[in-house]
Amino acid sequence: MTTPHTLGKDAPQPGTPLVALTGVAKSYGNVRALRGVSLEVHAGQITCVLGDNGAGKSTLIKIIAGLHPHDAGTYAVDGEEVRHSSPRQALDRGIATVYQDLAVVPLMPVWRNFFLGSEPTKGRGPLRRLDVAAMRATTREALARMGIDLRDVDQPIGTLSGGERQCVAIARAVHFGAKVLVLDEPTAALGVKQSGMVLKYVAAARDAGLGVVLITHNPHHAYLVGDRFVLLKRGTMSGSHLKEAITLDALTREMAGGSELDELTHELSRTPAVTEPADGADPETRA
Amino acid sequence: MTGLAPLLDPGAAAGADERLSPRSAARRLLGRPELGAVVGAVAVFVFFAVAADPFLHWSSFGTVLYASSTIGIMAVPVALLMIGGEFDLSAGVMVTSSALISSMFSYQMTADTWVGVGVSLLVTLAFGAFNGIMLVRTKLPSFIITLGTFLMLTGLNLGLTKLISGTVATKSIGDMEGFPAARDVFASHWTIGSVDLQVTIAWWLGLVAVATWVLLRTRAGNWIFAAGGNAEAARAVGVPVARTKVGLYMAVAFCAWISGQHLLFSFDVVQSGEGVGNEFLYIIAAVIGGCLMTGGYGSAIGSAVGAFIFGMTSKGIVYAQWNPDWFKFFLGAMLLLATLLNAWVRRRAEATA
Numbered sequence: 001m002t003t004p005h006t007l008g009k010d011a012p013q014p015g016t017p018l019v020a021l022t023g024v025a026k027s028y029g030n031v032r033a034l035r036g037v038s039l040e041v042h043a044g045q046i047t048c049v050l051g052d053n054g055a056g057k058s059t060l061i062k063i064i065a066g067l068h069p070h071d072a073g074t075y076a077v078d079g080e081e082v083r084h085s086s087p088r089q090a091l092d093r094g095i096a097t098v099y100q101d102l103a104v105v106p107l108m109p110v111w112r113n114f115f116l117g118s119e120p121t122k123g124r125g126p127l128r129r130l131d132v133a134a135m136r137a138t139t140r141e142a143l144a145r146m147g148i149d150l151r152d153v154d155q156p157i158g159t160l161s162g163g164e165r166q167c168v169a170i171a172r173a174v175h176f177g178a179k180v181l182v183l184d185e186p187t188a189a190l191g192v193k194q195s196g197m198v199l200k201y202v203a204a205a206r207d208a209g210l211g212v213v214l215i216t217h218n219p220h221h222a223y224l225v226g227d228r229f230v231l232l233k234r235g236t237m238s239g240s241h242l243k244e245a246i247t248l249d250a251l252t253r254e255m256a257g258g259s260e261l262d263e264l265t266h267e268l269s270r271t272p273a274v275t276e277p278a279d280g281a282d283p284e285t286r287a
Numbered sequence: 288m289t290g291l292a293p294l295l296d297p298g299a300a301a302g303a304d305e306r307l308s309p310r311s312a313a314r315r316l317l318g319r320p321e322l323g324a325v326v327g328a329v330a331v332f333v334f335f336a337v338a339a340d341p342f343l344h345w346s347s348f349g350t351v352l353y354a355s356s357t358i359g360i361m362a363v364p365v366a367l368l369m370i371g372g373e374f375d376l377s378a379g380v381m382v383t384s385s386a387l388i389s390s391m392f393s394y395q396m397t398a399d400t401w402v403g404v405g406v407s408l409l410v411t412l413a414f415g416a417f418n419g420i421m422l423v424r425t426k427l428p429s430f431i432i433t434l435g436t437f438l439m440l441t442g443l444n445l446g447l448t449k450l451i452s453g454t455v456a457t458k459s460i461g462d463m464e465g466f467p468a469a470r471d472v473f474a475s476h477w478t479i480g481s482v483d484l485q486v487t488i489a490w491w492l493g494l495v496a497v498a499t500w501v502l503l504r505t506r507a508g509n510w511i512f513a514a515g516g517n518a519e520a521a522r523a524v525g526v527p528v529a530r531t532k533v534g535l536y537m538a539v540a541f542c543a544w545i546s547g548q549h550l551l552f553s554f555d556v557v558q559s560g561e562g563v564g565n566e567f568l569y570i571i572a573a574v575i576g577g578c579l580m581t582g583g584y585g586s587a588i589g590s591a592v593g594a595f596i597f598g599m600t601s602k603g604i605v606y607a608q609w610n611p612d613w614f615k616f617f618l619g620a621m622l623l624l625a626t627l628l629n630a631w632v633r634r635r636a637e638a639t640a
Binding site: 087088091097099104105106107108112115116117118119121128129130132 | 500513584
C-alpha cells in the first residue's frame with residue numbers, strides 16, 4: 001500500500017531546494033489567509049517560519065503538508081512543480097509533517113504508533129499479519145539512533161511527556177525516509193528543558209540530511225537551530241533572512257513588530273511588580 | 288502577548304528528566320482491558336455457585352454458555368466497533384431483519400432456504416454499509432445515524448411482515464428444501480454426557496478468536512484502535528479511517544446475519560417485533576469487557592467475558608428461583624461498576640507527565 005520513501009533517491013543538483021514556495025497564496029472564502037509567501041528548504045538545513053498567532057503559519061503548514069492546495073504561486077519539490085490534494089501525496093514525495101497535537105494516538109503503545117499507517121507485515125493471504133517482533137525492535141532501534149532511550153516501547157504513548165512524544169514523531173518521520181520534515185510548533189506548550197530536548201532532535205534530523213521546516217512563534221528557539229528565517233505577519237511575508245544576515249535581537253524585534261515591542265518594554269518597565277516573577281522564567285521579556 | 292506564553296510555563300519542564308519506572312507484572316496485568324470483566328465474572332460465578340445449587344450442575348453449564356453465546360456473537364463486532372469509536376443502536380433489530388428477510392424470501396419465492404440465507408446476507412451487509420457510509424459521509428454522530436436505522440428497521444420489520452405474511456410472524460419454512468442442512472449450520476447442538484452444547488457456542492468462540500487475531504495482529508486491527516483513539520492523527524499518517532469504519536459496520540451486519548439465521552433455523556418462525564433492546568445488551572457486554580465508550584481501547588476477549596457474565600446472571604437468577612425482574616438490576620449495577628473501573632484505567636493510561 002505504502003511505498004517506502006528512499007532518502008535522496010533522485011538526488012537533486014546541489015543548490016536546488018528540496019521544497020520551494022514562490023508567491024504562494026491561499027484564501028478561505030473571502031478571507032485571504034496567505035499572500036505572496038516564498039520560502040526555500042534545503043537538505044541539511046532548517047528553515048524557520050516565524051509569526052504570531054493568526055499570521056498564517058497554520059495555513060502555510062497545511063499547504064506544504066498537502067491538506068489544502070494553494071490558490072496562487074508555485075510549490076516545487078526538487079525543482080518540479082506540484083499541487084497536492086491529500087497528505088498522502090505529500091508523504092509519498094517525502095514530505096512528512098509532525099503536527100503539534102495530532103501526532104499520536106495516546107492509548108496505543110509506542111511501537112504501534114511508530115508504524116501507524118505503514119505497518120510491516122509478513123505471511124500471505126489470511127495469515128498476513130503484523131511483524132510484531134520486527135516492529136518492536138525497529139522502534140527501539142530508530143529511537144536509539146535519534147538518541148531517545150525509552151525503557152518500554154509497549155507503554156501507551158500517552159504516558160510519555162509532550163517533548164518525548166514530539167521526539168518519537170520526529171524519529172518516525174526520519175525512519176520512514178522523509179526528505180523534508182515539517183514541524184508545527186514543536187516547542188509550544190513545552191518547558192525550557194523539554195524544548196531543548198526537542199530542538200536537539202530537530203538538529204539531529206538536520207544532521208541526518210533532512211530539510212526541516214520549523215514553525216514557531218519563539219524567535220529564541222528558531223535562532224538556536226535555524227539557517228533561514230521567514231517572518232509572517234497577517235498573512236503576508238514580512239521578512240526573509242539568512243542566519244548570517246540577522247541577529248537574534250533584530251529577529252525578535254522584527255517578529256514582534258519594532259514599535260509594539262518598544263511599547264511593551266515601556267509598559268513593563270513602569271510596573272516592576274509585574275516584571276519580577278516573569279524575569280527569571282522568560283528570556284523574551286529581557287530582550 | 289500570546290507569543291510569550293510557552294516560556295512562562297516552568298511547571299512543564301519539571302518532568303523532563305524523570306524516567307518511568309519499569310512496569311511490574313502486576314501493573315501490566317492491571318493495564319489489560321479484560322481485567323475488570325474477569326474479576327467480575329469470577330465474582331458472579333462464586334455468587335451463584337453459593338446462591339443457586341443447580342448452577343454448578345454440568346447441564347446448567349451448557350445452558351449458561353448458550354445464553355452467553357447468543358449475546359456474545361453480537362458483542363464481538365459491537366466491541367470492535369466501539370474500539371473504533373462508534374456505536375450501533377440498530378444491531379438488535381438488524382438480527383431480526385436478517386432472519387425475516389431469509390425466511391420471507393425463501394417462502395415467497397419458494398426457493399431453497401440457502402437462497403434466502405444468501406439474499407439475507409447481502410441485504411444485511413447492505414444495512415451495515417448504509418450505516419457506515421452515512422456515518423463517514425455526513426459526519427453525524429453514530430448515535431443519531433444508527434438510532435435512525437434502528438427505528439426504520441423496526442418499522443420495516445413489522446410493516447413488511449404484516450404486508451407480506453398478513454400476520455406479525457413469518458410462515459413456517461421447516462418443510463422447505465435445504466432447511467435441515469441450514470439448521471445443522473446455524474442451529475444444531477451436540478450432547479456430551481449431560482451437557483447440551485449449541486452450535487452458536489462454536490460460532491461465538493470462533494468469532495472471538497478471529498476478532499482477537501484481527502485486532503492484535505493485523506494492520507486492520509491497528510487501524511481500528513487508531514480510528515477510535517485519535518481519528519485525526521490516524522488520517523494524517525495515512526490510515527484509511529473511513530474505510531475502517533464502514534468495514535466495522537459491515538462486520539456488525541455480518542454477525543447480525545449469523546444471529547438472525549440462528550433465530551430462524553432454531554425456531555422455524557420469526558416474530559417481527561423481536562430484537563428491540565438487544566443492542567443495549569451487546570453494548571453492555573462490550574463495556575463490561577473493558578471497551579471504552581469513547582473508543583481506542585478494549586478487546587474482543589473482554590466482550591466474550593462480558594457476554595459470559597450476562598449468561599451466568601440471566602440463568603443464575605432462574606436457577607436461584609428468584610424473580611427474573613432482578614436481572615436488569617444486576618445488569619445495571621455491573622455496567623456502572625465496569626465503567627468506573629474502565630474510567631480509572633483510562634486515566635492511568637492517558638496520564639501525561
